[in-house]
Amino acid sequence: MKKFFDWMEEHFVPIAAKIGSQRHLVAIRDGFATITPIIMAGAFATLFNNLGWKRYQDFMSWLLPANWKDFGGGIWNGTFAIMSLLVVFTISYHLARSYDKDALSAGIVSLAALLILYKQTEDGAIPLTFLGGRGLFVALIVALVATEIFVKLSGNPKLIIKMPEGVPPAVAKSFAALLPSIIVLAIVAGVKQIFAALGVIDLHQALFTMLQAPLQGVMGSLGGLLVLVLAQQFLWFFGLHGSNILAPIINAVLLPLTEANVRALKNGVAAEHIVNSQFLDSYVNMGGSGVTIALLIAIFLVGKKSKSQKTIANLSVGPGMFNINEPVIFGMPIILNPIYFIPFLLAPLASGFIAYTLTAIGFAPKVVVMAHWTTPPILGAIISTNSIRGGITALICLVVSIIIYVPFVRMSVRKEQETLVKVENTHSI
Structure with missing residues (x-):
């Protein structure tokens, strides 16, 4: 085992660390993190409209006007419904800032570039279908490519229009970004025309069919879930932030599945996807990666003889209740x-x-509401499934995890005590 750990630390960890700090992946991660408050607002608005208790629905219908659900629907339209527009700006902003370039202009240009690529409806409007999670892949590609081109062009002094001294900084900055912005948008418009000439009229639909849907099918399966969890835990074990490193994959592939389930709840139809990004937070990451809240409980149950582990558990249980497990x-x-x-x-x-099995057989409802990742275990599952059965499922997962940790806690305590005895014998000699 030691040889394996030494080999992994020498060969695997440096590569994973470079991947985790790669600027484009960091920009994607930070871009999604930036829109988290907006997305959570949409999630709670959906829950407000569709809380699954008949008494609640009857009470709200009695208390409020007949169109009371328009309140939550309006918030939905400004959050989940335009997720792709939000994230193309934030990813571009963070990527340009990593180059110390005009991040605000880059974000605006990327947003404009994405709007160019949409296939217009018959009345000349932008279709709603791909403004949300279904359009995330195109949004990611546009954010990265458009920003890279903008950054390269912004570094060319021949393309910078310099304004005289005394001109307000905001005006000077906008003129400096003028030519790079025009070139980026012209390139994007040209690419759209080329694809149209090749018969690809709707880039969003084509990319969704060829790439996004198959990836979601793989990652949204039980096998994809287990591989993702295994990769996350391996990264954490070797000192790398597995959740952050895999965040671009989770957000690009699994977040749209969450959005689809939330949309299904909003529309009053059955949710389709068992595995999604919220599924991980509700069942897999209770207390943090590794279900470490179960480890803390196991220490309180059978590890009291270890003063060091008991101290760590006492210090960690507070943050652990909110899924923060770095301690x-x-x-x-x-x-x-x-x-x-x-x-x-x-x-x-x-x-x-x-959790997958209990959801598949119909015991637990599918996850249909986003709960913030800091929502305490079990409560998060109740909120996200809109049912007490989700909480029962999370409790079962927690109990099984405690049972898994208990023998290893005992082993750790025994080894610690043996080490202390050896130290005491050495000092006595």
């Missing part, structure tokens, strides 16, 4: 700890498998 990850530590390697992998895998 236990780095304090225990779990990183490169061979004793906790197996349960750290098994607990989230078991939780994902159990």
